Amino acid sequence: MANVTVPRTKRGVERRATLLKAAEKVIGEKGFSAASIADITREAGTALGTFYIYFPTKEDVFRQLVLEMGHVTRTTVTKAIAGVSDRLQAEKAGLRAFLSFVGDRPSLYRIVEEARFVDPDAYRAYFTGFADAYADRLRAAAADGEITEGDPEVRAWALMGIAKTLGDRFVLWEEKPDLDLVVDSAFDLIRDGMGPRE
Numbered sequence: 001m002a003n004v005t006v007p008r009t010k011r012g013v014e015r016r017a018t019l020l021k022a023a024e025k026v027i028g029e030k031g032f033s034a035a036s037i038a039d040i041t042r043e044a045g046t047a048l049g050t051f052y053i054y055f056p057t058k059e060d061v062f063r064q065l066v067l068e069m070g071h072v073t074r075t076t077v078t079k080a081i082a083g084v085s086d087r088l089q090a091e092k093a094g095l096r097a098f099l100s101f102v103g104d105r106p107s108l109y110r111i112v113e114e115a116r117f118v119d120p121d122a123y124r125a126y127f128t129g130f131a132d133a134y135a136d137r138l139r140a141a142a143a144d145g146e147i148t149e150g151d152p153e154v155r156a157w158a159l160m161g162i163a164k165t166l167g168d169r170f171v172l173w174e175e176k177p178d179l180d181l182v183v184d185s186a187f188d189l190i191r192d193g194m195g196p197r198e
Helices: 009-028 037-044 048-054 057-079 087-104 106-118 121-142 154-174 179-192
Strands: none
Touching: 009 037, 009 048, 009 057, 009 106, 037 048, 037 057, 048 087, 057 087, 057 106, 057 121, 087 106, 087 121, 087 154, 087 179, 106 154, 121 154, 154 179
16 A cells, blocks of 8 residues: 655644545545545545645545544544543443434445445455454453453454444434434343343
């Protein structure tokens, strides 16, 4: 992969951000193959040559968007669970924050899904990085007695799978999802499992 230019001026930072936002919209709506660099620069309201100052190829801007999704998702969830009393409540708050984020930026969410085929390494790195940090938090919560013991890696991937699938079904496919209902129902499952209650 070619090196992506990091701007040194405020104007450069703003131009790069404008191009990324435009690429998010265009690629998220059209898909990677159908989206062109001309489409992106037209959406950004800038000259075609400006794109190449910051991103050598369309693949590079795509990878930057996958990295952006990882950064923004982690930041969003971390803010949502800050100050929450225990791990179970953190699961509920984090799930709601994630689903709200998917609703706010569906194009970026779709780009990460498309990365499975366009850039499998970026796709894998995105989910693995997230899962590793998640497993660490679950391991710490189990050690503190906030949750039951269990394989933290398996649990991290399972919980991520719940969030990802709910994002598809109830955020991307619904015009006005009832997030309270979705989060409450999923949280009941996460908290209590599916076994009969005594």
